[in-house]
Amino acid sequence: MISLQLPQVPMPDPVVQMIGTSIPLHVLQAQVDADMQVREIGRLRPLAHDEDRQDFETALADLARANKILASHDPRFIVRGAA
Template sequence: MSIIPSASTGEPRMVPVPIPDRVAVLIGGCMPAHVLQAEIEAEYAALEIGRFRPLSSDEDRQDREDALARMARANKVLAAYNPRLIVKAGGHRG
């Protein structure tokens, strides 16, 4: 991610920048395996959360709550390693 100033407020904001696969592998090789696994779980749970409509049915509500719980557990591991790795429900980084 790059930080650039916002045109309207002058405040810095994060802009997603694609990372080549080879670079991602090198970065991943420097992280503990349990942190990488937590990152994968959090990203997957965040995508799954967006799939469910909270008010549509009891099953969807339960599935959404399960995905939120999985994301929260994974985020605890990520936050302990680096708070900037936390994943939010929309799939955005914290």
């Protein structure tokens, strides 16, 4: 199967705002939360300390919770983590 990578095209701000107004607020918040948790997962080293391991597992759980909301709205919205 050949995978074709299309270049990303920037969208004008009015288009982004129009899209944002058509998506429910709780889904937009879940998107922000998921992106934040992916950054947090990338920052933590789960094998370093017990506290880091607990924070890592908490971040994974929060990412899964946000992805559940995103997937219920549209499965293409799921955020993939770096874990």
